[in-house]
Every structure is written in structure tokens, then in C-alpha cells.
Amino acid sequence: MDIESTLIPVEEVAEAVDGFLAASPAARAWDVETAFDWSRADAGRLTEGQRSAVQFVTLIEDHLPGYFEVYHRYFPVDDSVSREAFVHNRELYHFTVRWALEEDTHARALTRYQESAGIAERSSLRTELAIEGQKPFDLPYDHPVQFFAYALVQEKATQMYYQQLRDVVDDPVLASVLARLSRDEARHFSFMADVVGRYLRVHGDATVEPIRDVIANFRMPLADTMRGYWRWALKIADVASYDHTEAYEHLIKVIDRTVDTRTDRLDELVRFIEECHTLA
Numbered sequence: 001m002d003i004e005s006t007l008i009p010v011e012e013v014a015e016a017v018d019g020f021l022a023a024s025p026a027a028r029a030w031d032v033e034t035a036f037d038w039s040r041a042d043a044g045r046l047t048e049g050q051r052s053a054v055q056f057v058t059l060i061e062d063h064l065p066g067y068f069e070v071y072h073r074y075f076p077v078d079d080s081v082s083r084e085a086f087v088h089n090r091e092l093y094h095f096t097v098r099w100a101l102e103e104d105t106h107a108r109a110l111t112r113y114q115e116s117a118g119i120a121e122r123s124s125l126r127t128e129l130a131i132e133g134q135k136p137f138d139l140p141y142d143h144p145v146q147f148f149a150y151a152l153v154q155e156k157a158t159q160m161y162y163q164q165l166r167d168v169v170d171d172p173v174l175a176s177v178l179a180r181l182s183r184d185e186a187r188h189f190s191f192m193a194d195v196v197g198r199y200l201r202v203h204g205d206a207t208v209e210p211i212r213d214v215i216a217n218f219r220m221p222l223a224d225t226m227r228g229y230w231r232w233a234l235k236i237a238d239v240a241s242y243d244h245t246e247a248y249e250h251l252i253k254v255i256d257r258t259v260d261t262r263t264d265r266l267d268e269l270v271r272f273i274e275e276c277h278t279l280a
């Protein structure tokens with residue numbers, strides 16, 4: 001199977017992108033420079049585990065160049081694809097660049113927080129981020145729905161983590177950073193949910209195996225490359241739960257919302273997703 005032959009029609013992706021951009025007006029955008037009073041940031045009010053959680057999510061967000069590159073690799077906007085695929089990918093690109101700007105802002109906000117709150121010096125943090133940042137990132141999928149199903153789970157899991165962390169931290173500056181971040185992740189999730197729904201409507205049962213494969217092999221970004229990832233993830237899960245399987249029920253909701261009567265294969269897929277949720 002190749003990505004090009006199983007794309008949804010360009011009208012579908014364009015509607016999803018238009019919807020995302022309509023839900024993200026410039027007037028509601030925020031920036032690192034003015035949105036927070038950095039002079040009041042104080043990591044002294046955080047527990048050791050909470051500080052560690054901030055360092056962890058900074059590394060994850062800072063890997064943006066690697067994530068962004070995946071879109072170019074699998075949805076190229078050049079002469080390596082057919083005209084039809086280009087037209088589709090060009091529409092998707094309107095989403096991708098805006099999304100990337102927002103994720104890059106997350107990375108900068110967390111870095112600025114670490115610096116202002118006294119967790120790290122800017123120069124040493126920069127070098128430390130580079131160690132993970134230079135490692136390759138890939139999502140080796142062959143059906144386009146898989147990229148959106150993966151991102152659906154990952155964006156929702158991240159949104160939930162930021163909300164939970166915000167609820168327990170005692171530094172109001174960090175709490176407001178996390179509130180901004182989780183609202184952005186919620187919009188990113190909505191876009192992914194919209195696109196996955198469209199794939200389900202257009203391709204029906206043909207999306208079952210690809211989605212099943214995403215869930216069966218799901219790992220959060222950098223889980224395969226980051227030094228000490230699992231130990232670290234377990235440690236910060238005590239602070240606020242970083243359990244991506246909690247996001248699975250949102251994938252099931254998308255399936256239910258899209259499909260009136262589940263086929264046997266979809267039914268089986270939902271049962272499988274439910275099992276992965278309870279097993280973890």
C-alpha cells in the first residue's frame with residue numbers, strides 16, 4: 001500500500017484544515033514574550049517530581065523539527081508525488097505549518113520557564129536538548145490514516161497530562177503556561193479527530209487494520225530514542241499520569257460519532273482498543 005493511493009479527497013482535507021484554522025484565529029493566539037510574567041516564575045514552589053516533569057515535556061516538545069519532518073516525508077509538497085497528491089498535500093500543509101508554529105511556541109515557552117524559574121541555564125539547556133534533538137524520529141506507516149490516528153492519541157494524551165500537571169503545581173506562572181499548552185493540544189486533537197472521522201467515512205473497513213496497527217504498536221514520541229525514557233516516564237507518572245492509553249477512549253468516541261452502525265470489523269477494532277486500554 002502506498003500513501004498516495006489511499007488519501008481522502010482534497011475537499012475533505014481542505015474542510016478539516018479550514019475548520020482548524022477557523023478555530024485558531026490570530027486574535028486568540030499567544031506568544032512567549034507577552035503571555036506570562038516570567039519574572040515571577042519560581043521553581044522553588046515545585047516538587048522535585050514536578051521539576052522533572054517540566055524537563056521531560058520540554059525535551060518532548062523541543063523535538064518539533066523531527067515531527068515536522070515526518071509530514072514532509074510522507075505528505076511531500078514537491079515533484080515526487082502526483083499532481084493529485086500534491087494538491088491534497090498542499091492543503092494539509094496549511095495545517096502543518098500552523099501546528100508547527102504552535103508546537104515550536106510550546107518548546108520555547110517551556111524553555112523560557114526553565115530558565116526564568118531557575119531550573120536550568122539557557123546555554124546548558126540548549127546543549128542538553130540537542131542531544132535528543134539530533135536523534136531521528138520516524139513514524140513508519142504506510143496508510144495515511146495512521147499518521148492522524150497516532151497524532152489523535154498523542155495530542156489527547158499530552159493535553160490530559162498538561163491539565164493534570166497544571167492542577168497540582170503551586171507556581172501560577174507554570175500553571176498558566178500549562179493551561180495555554182493544553183488548550184492548544186485540545187485543538188490539535190480536534191483536527192486529528194476530524195480527519196480520522198473523514199477517513200472512516202471515506203474508506204470504512206479499509207481503515208481498520210491500519211488503525212489497529214497504530215494502537216498495537218503505540219509509543220509516545222521519543223520513547224524509543226530518549227535516554228532513560230521509561231524510568232523517567234514512570235517517575236513523572238507519579239506527579240500526573242502520563243498514560244497514553246487513557247486517550248484511547250477518545251479514539252473510540254470518534255469511531256462512534258462517525259459510524260451509525262458498526263460493521264463486524266469495526267466492532268472488533270473497538271474491542272481491541274478497549275482491551276489495550278484496560279491492559280496497560
Ligand SMILES: [Fe+2]
Nearest residue numbers: 061103106185
Ligand atoms: Fe505541544
Ligand SMILES: [Fe+2]
Nearest residue numbers: 155184185188
Ligand atoms: Fe500538539
